C-alpha cells in the first residue's frame with residue numbers, strides 16, 4: 001500500500017488525510033503553519049474516534065506531520081496529494097519539491113478545483129506523474145472523486161490513482177483536464193440560467209428555489225445554494241470557467257451576482273444574500289395561483305404527451321379519453337376555455353397565435369408522477385385558474401410566471417443537459433461519468449444525460465432553439481452532441 005503525503009492541512013487536506021488513514025495507509029500531513037497542523041491532527045482524531053472508536057487509535061499511530069516536504073523521512077514512492085492554496089506557482093513548487101524528495105516513482109496528485117492540471121504538470125520535472133484528484137467538501141461524506149487526466153499524464157498513473165480512490169470508498173469520474181472539469185462546468189447552468197430568469201424579471205429567486213426543490217427533487221434551489229456556497233465564491237468560479245472557455249456566452253457571468261458580490265451580500269456567512277438570514281427576519285414564500293382542486297369538464301387529450309397524461313391521471317385517478325392529434329405535440333383541450341400544453345420553448349403568446357385559441361403553458365419537471373410544484377404561464381385568466389385547479393387536484397401547486405421561453409425548470413434543465421452533452425461530445429468525459437459526477441458531486445436527483453433522454457433530446461433541443469429564436473443570444477445555441485442525440489431519438 002503506497003504511503004500518502006497530504007500537503008496542506010486546511011479544510012480539504014485534513015479530510016483527505018482522514019479517509020487515507022481510515023483506509024489503512026501511512027499518512028504524512030504537511031503544512032508550514034504549526035497551528036493548522038495541530039488543529040488538523042486534533043480534528044482528524046475526533047472524527048475518526050466518532051466514526052469507529054475501536055480503530056481510531058491504530059489509525060492515528062499511522063499519522064505523522066511535517067512543516068516541509070524536505071523534512072519527511074522514511075517514505076518510499078508515496079502518493080502525494082496537494083491541497084494547498086489555489087495558486088499555480090504554489091502548487092507547482094509543492095509538487096516539484098515532492099518529486100525531488102521522493103523520486104520518479106511518486107504519484108503527484110493535485111486537488112485543484114479551477115486550475116489546469118496540464119498547466120500545473122508542465123511546471124513540474126516529471127509531468128507524466130501528475131494527475132488531478134478532485135475531492136468534494138466534506139471529503140469523508142462526499143462519494144465522488146474526479147480523476148483528471150492532464151495532457152501528459154501517464155495512463156498507468158491515472159488508473160492507479162483511480163484504484164486508490166475506489167479503495168477509499170469513493171466513486172470515480174474520469175475527466176480530461178479542462179475548465180471546471182465535469183461538476184463545476186456542467187453545474188454552472190444551474191446558477192447561470194436561474195440568475196438570467198431573475199434578471200429578466202420572469203420569476204423571483206424564492207419561486208425558482210421552490211420549483212427546483214418541490215417540483216424537481218433537487219435538495220436545494222440555485223439561490224439558496226449560492227447563499228450557502230458564497231455568492232462571491234460562486235461568481236469567481238463562473239469567471240474561471242468562462243475565461244477558461246475563451247469567454248463562451250453559455251458561461252457568461254451574471255451582472256446581478258457581481259453586484260451582490262460587490263455589495264458584500266455573500267449569503268449565509270454575511271447574513272444576507274439572496275435571502276435575509278438576520279435574526280427576526282423570515283423567508284418570503286412564493287405566491288401560488290389561487291386554486292380549488294377540481295377537474296375541468298369537457299377535457300380531451302389531443303395527440304400524445306406522456307407527461308401531460310400522467311398529470312391528468314394523478315388528478316382524476318383514471319386516463320383521459322384521447323383524440324387523434326394533428327401531428328404536433330400533445331395537449332389538453334378544456335372545452336371552449338382553451339388549450340393546456342407543456343412548454344417546448346415557445347411563448348404562450350406565440351402558441352395562442354399559432355393555434356387560434358387561449359393557451360396555458362405548463363413547465364416541465366423531472367418526474368410528473370411525483371412533482372409537487374410547477375410554473376405556469378398563459379394568455380387567459382380563466383384558463384390559468386382552471387389549469388391551477390386541475391394541477392391542485394393532482395397535488396401540484398402552480399406558480400404563475402412571466403411568459404418566458406422555456407419557462408423555468410425546463411430552461412434550467414435544458415441548459416444543464418446541453419452542457420453535459422457538450423462535455424461528452426468534446427471527449428472530456430463519457431456520458432456515464434458525467435451523470436455519475438453530477439449525481440454524486442452535486443446531489444442532483446438524476447444525471448443530466450439521463451434526464452435529457454427522459455424528456456427526449458429533441459424536446460431539450462426545441463426548448464433551447466425557441467429560446468435562441470426569442471433572445472438571439474448565442475448562449476442558447478445547442479451543441480452538436482445534443483443535436484446528434486435528438487436526431488437519433490426522433
Ligand SMILES: NC(=O)c1ccc[n+]([C@@H]2O[C@H](COP(=O)([O-])OP(=O)(O)OC[C@H]3O[C@@H](n4cnc5c(N)ncnc54)[C@H](O)[C@@H]3O)[C@@H](O)[C@H]2O)c1
Pocket residue numbers: 007008009010011012013030031032033036082083084085086087090094111112113114134135136137
Ligand atoms: N474547500 C473546498 O470546498 C474545496 C473543494 C475542492 C477543492 N478545493 C481545493 O483544495 C485546495 C485547498 O483548499 P482548502 O479549502 O482546503 O484551503 P484551506 O485554506 O483551508 O487550506 C490550505 C492550506 O494549505 C496550507 N499551505 C499554503 N501554502 C502551503 C505550502 N506551500 N505548503 C504546504 N501547505 C501550504 C495553508 O497553511 C492551509 O493550511 C485548493 O486548491 C482548493 O481550490 C477546495
